[in-house]
Amino acid sequence: MYSLLDPSRFVVFITGATSGFGEAAARRYVAAGAKVIATGRRKDRLEKLQAELGAGNCHIIELDVRDRAGLEKAIAALPAPFDAVNIVLANAGLALGLQPAAEASLDDWQTMIDTNISGLVYTVRLLLPGLIARGGGHVVTLGSVAGEYAYPGGSVYGASKAFVKQFALNLRSDLQGKKVRVTNIEPGLTETEFSLVRFKGDEGKASAPYSGTKAMTAEDIAESIFWATSLPEHVNINKIELMATTQAIGPFDIYRED
Structure with a gap:
């Protein structure tokens, strides 16, 4: 019989749990019997999630992953049993924005770098020693198909996700013999608040990428995360690349003069 891991053993630290993949993952893990630390910037949403899942199952922390000192303090102050983290979902x-590079906002670029790169590495680095000391665990990073395939306007976002991909692969080498697994999740077209954030609240622009198609859902991605972390400890899924059935890789972008 193929022996999956027991989810009731999981203590899962999730960043960005106020919407999308993080929120869906919190629900999926708690439904399976795990303990979850749900973190994010929007306290009202965290409180609503905790009320839904139960304070005994879901510990919440209001924080911004760009705040390294705040993240350190929050991790150090985790109460039992939530202090025994063995899964990190960064x-x-x-x-x-989606402007060409020469027109893009440097402030937007900096925010993406600070969040997608710095915030992610702070989270992983600060939680890794505990995973190792407790005998192992699993780090799950959130990449994107944008880290594999270029598209117009995706310069810094795509580059940040390419960093995440390579960081996850390098972690695998650094963690040999430590019993810590690493998986990078690379979603494609998924209908969440992602586009609403990208277009700064413009609902018309945000809905356009999903018009006339059937995108994946946050729950689809949460299920893939849960599956990867539930496999036997001798199995490591290096990456999961997911696309909606209605999405595929397009032709090369070739510029032609008139």
């Missing part, structure tokens, strides 16, 4: 991230 999910917090965003895209801002």
